[in-house]
Amino acid sequence: xxxxxxxxxxxxxxxxxxxxxxxxxxxxxxxxxxxxxxxxxxxxxxxxxxxxxxxxxxxxxxxxxxxxxxxxxxxxxxxxxxxxxxxxxxxxxxxxxxxxxxxxxxxxxxxxxxxxxxxxxxxxxxxxxxxxxxxxxxxxxxxxxxxxxxxxxxxxxxxxxxxxxxxxxxxxxxxxxxxxxxxxxxxxxxxxxxxxxxxxxxxxxxxxxxxxxxxxxxxxxxxxxxxxxxxxxxxxxxxxxxxxxxxxxxxxxxxxxxxxxxxxxxxxxxxxxxxxxxxxxxxxxxxxxxxxxxxxxxxxxxxxxx
Numbered sequence: 059x060x061x062x063x064x065x066x067x068x069x070x071x072x073x074x075x076x077x078x079x080x081x082x083x084x085x086x087x088x089x090x091x092x093x094x095x096x097x098x099x100x101x102x103x104x105x106x107x108x109x110x111x112x113x114x115x116x117x118x119x120x121x122x123x124x125x126x127x128x129x130x131x132x133x134x135x136x137x138x139x140x141x142x143x144x145x146x147x148x149x150x151x152x153x154x155x156x157x158x159x160x161x162x163x164x165x166x167x168x169x170x171x172x173x174x175x176x177x178x179x180x181x182x183x184x185x186x187x188x189x190x191x192x193x194x195x196x197x198x199x200x201x202x203x204x205x206x207x208x209x210x211x212x213x214x215x216x217x218x219x220x221x222x223x224x225x226x227x228x229x230x231x232x233x234x235x236x237x238x239x240x241x242x243x244x245x246x247x248x249x250x251x252x253x254x255x256x257x258x259x260x261x262x263x264x265x266x267x268x269x270x271x272x273x274x275x276x277x278x279x280x281x282x283x284x285x286x287x288x289x290x291x292x293x294x295x296x297x298x299x300x301x302x303x304x305x306x307x308x309x310x311x312x313x314x315x316x317x318x319x320x321x322x323x324x325x326x327x328x329x330x331x332x333x334x335x336x337x338x339x340x341x342x343x344x345x346x347x348x349x350x351x352x353x354x355x356x357x358x359x360x361x362x363x364x
Contacts, residue, residue: 059178061093061143077349078178080157082148090146094132096159096175097139111163113172115140119180121155132159146180154179154352156359177359179352196222196229196268196297202236220264222271229297231268255360259353266348272301273344280322290319308343 059080062069064087072081073092082090094117115132132142140159159175201208204216211223212232219240221232235241243249244264249257276298283291292299292315306318325332345351 059092059094062090063092064090077352078176079154080178080180082146082151083181083183087148089148091143092146093141094130094144094157094159095135095139095141096132111165111172112169113161113163115159115161117142117144117157117159119144119146119155119157121151121153123152124150126150126155148182151180151182153183154181156180177356196231197225198231198233199225200233200235200241203232203234204236208232219260220267222268229272231264233264252361255353255357258349259357262349262353266345266350269301269348270341270344272297273305273340276302277322280319281326284319284323290316290323292319304347305340305343308347309339311339 059073059075060070062073062080064072064082069090074081080092096115116129117132118127118129120127130142130144132140135141140161144157156177157180158177160171161173162169163172164170165172201212203212203218203221206213209221209223209225209230209232211221212218212234215221216234216236219234219237223230223232233240233244240260243253243257244261246253246257276293276295279293279295279298280290280302283293292302302318303315306312306315309318312318312321321336325336342351
């Protein structure tokens with residue numbers, strides 16, 4: 059993907075190759091376009107009889123939430139790759155529409171799908187945005203969870219892959235070095251295919267586990283700080299405040315962190331069904347923020363035909 063233009067302004071800074079995403083959720087916009095270039099299908103040149111295959115390529119943009127789809131024909135460029143400009147309007151998008159390149163060709167006289175690119179997502183709302191690639195708000199440390207030097211929280215379950223614990227300088231995300239291949243997998247910056255899918259899924263699950271622990275602790279702090287008949291109080295810890303604000307922003311059912319705090323306090327003194335409902339929404343928001351929801355959807359979609 060390249061040459062992204064949003065409302066007549068160039069915005070290649072919104073292209074996120076690491077997560078194969080176009081980040082259109084940060085501001086209001088009406089129209090956009092981007093250039094799609096792909097060499098997918100380059101290996102398909104002849105059919106079973108040796109005749110030249112009539113290859114054709116399209117960029118397909120699908121939005122499952124609005125049931126909208128479009129196909130843009132691509133042209134062969136000088137270097138043999140397929141290329142074309144894809145126009146997008148915000149009025150027909152929601153969530154994270156999927157953009158792929160599909161190549162068809164005549165195989166034995168019948169037109170068939172012969173190649174499909176890995177999908178990119180056009181992120182149109184914050185809840186569907188991929189997890190940030192920036193540094194987490196705490197350090198991560200590799201340690202053998204069965205070793206005497208491991209923290210107590212890790213030694214309790216030597217087979218766990220990660221645990222968030224309090225260290226001398228604050229929160230520390232411990233990762234289990236005893237799990238063979240885990241360190242290499244999470245550090246595989248240039249992984250491709252199924253290895254990339256597994257890396258993204260495992261990495262997102264590690265992030266979800268850490269964020270869920272922070273959110274649970276933050277909620278406990280809110281309840282401890284709030285007396286009866288008083289407005290809910292934010293924790294003093296910056297990481298806890300940031301986590302609650304992020305979760306509130308990813309929950310469609312609340313208008314902001316203040317409303318989330320009110321609901322946390324309200325359900326604590328109500329029936330269990332209210333707590334179950336709120337925590338189900340919080341857990342769903344945590345999964346989206348950590349990237350687990352997107353990683354599972356991407357993996358399921360890409361292995362459909364395996």
